Amino acid sequence: MSTAVELLDQGHEVDIYESRSFIGGKVGSFVDKRGNHVEMGLHVFFGCYSNLFRLMKKVRADKNLLVKEHTHTFVNKGGSIGELDFRFPVGAPLHGINAFLTTNQLNTYDKARNALALALSPVVRALVDPDGAMRDIRNLDSISFSDWFLSKGGTRASIQRMWDPVAYALGFIDCDNISARCMLTIFSLFATKTEASLLRMLKGSPDVYLSGPIRKYITDRGGRFHLRWGCREILYAKSDEGETYITGLAMSKATNKKTVKADAFVAACDVPGIKRLLPAEWREWEFFDNIYKLVGVPVVTVQLRYNGWVTELQDLGRSRQLKRAVGLDNLLYTPDADFSCFADLALTSPEDYYIEGQGSLLQCVLTPGDPYMPLPNEEIIKRVTKQVLALFPSSQGLEVTWSSVVKFGQSLYREGPGKDPFRPDQKTPVKNFFLAGSYTKQDYIDSMEGATLSGRQASAYICEAGEELVALRKKLSALEPSESTRTDELSLV
Numbered sequence: 001m002s003t004a005v006e007l008l009d010q011g012h013e014v015d016i017y018e019s020r021s022f023i024g025g026k027v028g029s030f031v032d033k034r035g036n037h038v039e040m041g042l043h044v045f046f047g048c049y050s051n052l053f054r055l056m057k058k059v060r061a062d063k064n065l066l067v068k069e070h071t072h073t074f075v076n077k078g079g080s081i082g083e084l085d086f087r088f089p090v091g092a093p094l095h096g097i098n099a100f101l102t103t104n105q106l107n108t109y110d111k112a113r114n115a116l117a118l119a120l121s122p123v124v125r126a127l128v129d130p131d132g133a134m135r136d137i138r139n140l141d142s143i144s145f146s147d148w149f150l151s152k153g154g155t156r157a158s159i160q161r162m163w164d165p166v167a168y169a170l171g172f173i174d175c176d177n178i179s180a181r182c183m184l185t186i187f188s189l190f191a192t193k194t195e196a197s198l199l200r201m202l203k204g205s206p207d208v209y210l211s212g213p214i215r216k217y218i219t220d221r222g223g224r225f226h227l228r229w230g231c232r233e234i235l236y237a238k239s240d241e242g243e244t245y246i247t248g249l250a251m252s253k254a255t256n257k258k259t260v261k262a263d264a265f266v267a268a269c270d271v272p273g274i275k276r277l278l279p280a281e282w283r284e285w286e287f288f289d290n291i292y293k294l295v296g297v298p299v300v301t302v303q304l305r306y307n308g309w310v311t312e313l314q315d316l317g318r319s320r321q322l323k324r325a326v327g328l329d330n331l332l333y334t335p336d337a338d339f340s341c342f343a344d345l346a347l348t349s350p351e352d353y354y355i356e357g358q359g360s361l362l363q364c365v366l367t368p369g370d371p372y373m374p375l376p377n378e379e380i381i382k383r384v385t386k387q388v389l390a391l392f393p394s395s396q397g398l399e400v401t402w403s404s405v406v407k408f409g410q411s412l413y414r415e416g417p418g419k420d421p422f423r424p425d426q427k428t429p430v431k432n433f434f435l436a437g438s439y440t441k442q443d444y445i446d447s448m449e450g451a452t453l454s455g456r457q458a459s460a461y462i463c464e465a466g467e468e469l470v471a472l473r474k475k476l477s478a479l480e481p482s483e484s485t486r487t488d489e490l491s492l493v
Helices: 002-009 050-058 094-102 108-119 122-126 130-138 145-151 156-171 180-192 206-220 271-277 280-284 286-293 316-320 377-391 448-464 466-479
Strands: 013-018 029-031 037-039 065-067 071-075 081-085 199-202 224-227 230-238 244-253 256-260 265-268 299-306 339-344 361-366 400-408 433-436
Touching: 002 013, 002 050, 002 206, 002 433, 002 448, 029 206, 037 299, 037 400, 050 206, 050 448, 071 156, 081 094, 081 156, 094 108, 108 122, 108 156, 122 130, 122 180, 130 180, 145 156, 145 180, 156 180, 156 339, 199 206, 206 224, 244 466, 265 271, 265 448, 271 286, 280 286, 299 377, 361 377, 377 400, 433 448, 448 466
Parallel strands: 013 224, 265 433
Antiparallel strands: 029 037, 065 199, 071 081, 230 244, 244 256, 299 361, 299 400, 339 361
C-alpha cells in the first residue's frame, strides 16, 4: 500500500490484489463472529518510524496514534518492575545515557559493563557521523549481537535480563541468533534522535485506524482493491535481446480465473509468499536465488480477555472493578516468560479493545514460536495464562473470558548473522517486475517502518523506469491485437 500511495500521487493507475479477505499484511486485523478484533501481532510505533509517520500524516491517520510514557518497562517474575526511563530534561544522547545508567533492570556491575560495551560501539560515531556509523554497523552483520556485545565487555546477565527481551520484540529471535547490525541500527537511532525511543500505539485495531485510512486514500484517488484474488502463476516471456518481462498474472478467486495485465508489477509479499510466487526457473539468477536463503521466524500471538485488570499492581481493589481501565499503559517486556513483549490493549488501544464491564485484553507475542506451533490452542492458552500469573501474582482469581490464537509459520525473516547480503533490491532483473516488503534491501530492520520504506523505494524505481516501461508497453502492444487507446499513465499491479 505504501507503493500504491506513492504511485497514485504521481498520477498512475493502481490495482491491488490480495488473496485474503482483509488488507494490511502482517499488520492486518479482522473482526470475529462475536465482534472481537483479532490482530496478527502486537504493533508498536517507535519514534524513529519517520517513513511510516509520513505516510500516516498523508492519509490523515497520524491522529490515530496514542503516545505512551517515554520509558521502556520490564515486568519480572513476581511483579517487580524494571525500567529504561528516557524521561529526562535534556534530549539525545543524554536522555539515553541517563536511562542506561539509572535502570533498575540491571545491577550496578552489569550496568557498568553495559555502558562500556555501548561506549565502544558505532553508536558513539553516530553522534557526529551518522552515515559513517551506519557503514560500520552494516559491516557487523556477520556476527551475532551476543558475540559483539560480550567482546566489548558486556555481560551475559545484561543480555538475559534486558537485551534478549528487546531482541525478541524487534526480530523474534534472541541475542545469540540476531545480527549485531539489527540491534545496533536501533541503538544508533536511540542515541541520535530524542523521540526514537518514544513509543506509540494505535488507538484501536489496525484495520480501522491504519489500513482503513490508507485504503480510503487509495480508493479516493482511483486505486482499486481486489480481495480474495490469489496469483496462481507469473506469466513471462523473453525479448529477442534476451530480456525477461512479465506478460501477465494468472489470477483466481474461487472458481473464477483471469489474466491480469499491466505495465509494471509489484510483489509486496513476505518471505514465504515471494518464494511461492516466483517461477522456479528464475532461480537461475543469483538475485532471486538469494531470497531462498532467507527464512521466516515462527511466531504465535495470543489474546486473553480477563474479568479484571491484570497489570494493576498497586491496588487489588481497583484491579477487580470494571468501571474504568487501570494498569500499565505501555508496551511491556519480560525476560521471565515465553512471550517477550506484550501489552494490555484495553489500556493502550481503548477505542476497539476497552469494553465496558470487561477487563484487560492482554496481547502476548510468543517468540520464538517453534515449541508452540504444534500445540492445540487450548494448551497454548493454558501455558500463557500460567505465565501471566507468574508475572502478576496479584491477578490470582481473575478469569479468562475470551481468547484467540494466531499462528504464523513464518513471520519476520530471521535476521541472523550474515543474512543481510541476501536481501534483494526492489528493482529486479525482470524488466517490469519490482519487489516491496520489509525483507527487501533497506537500512531499517524487518518492521512496519522497513515495509513502508521498501514501498517508497519500489515506487521510485518504477518512476525512474517510466520511459523503459512505456517502450515495453508499445512493443508488447505491437505483438497483440489492437486495444483501445491508452494514456501515458502507467498501470501498476
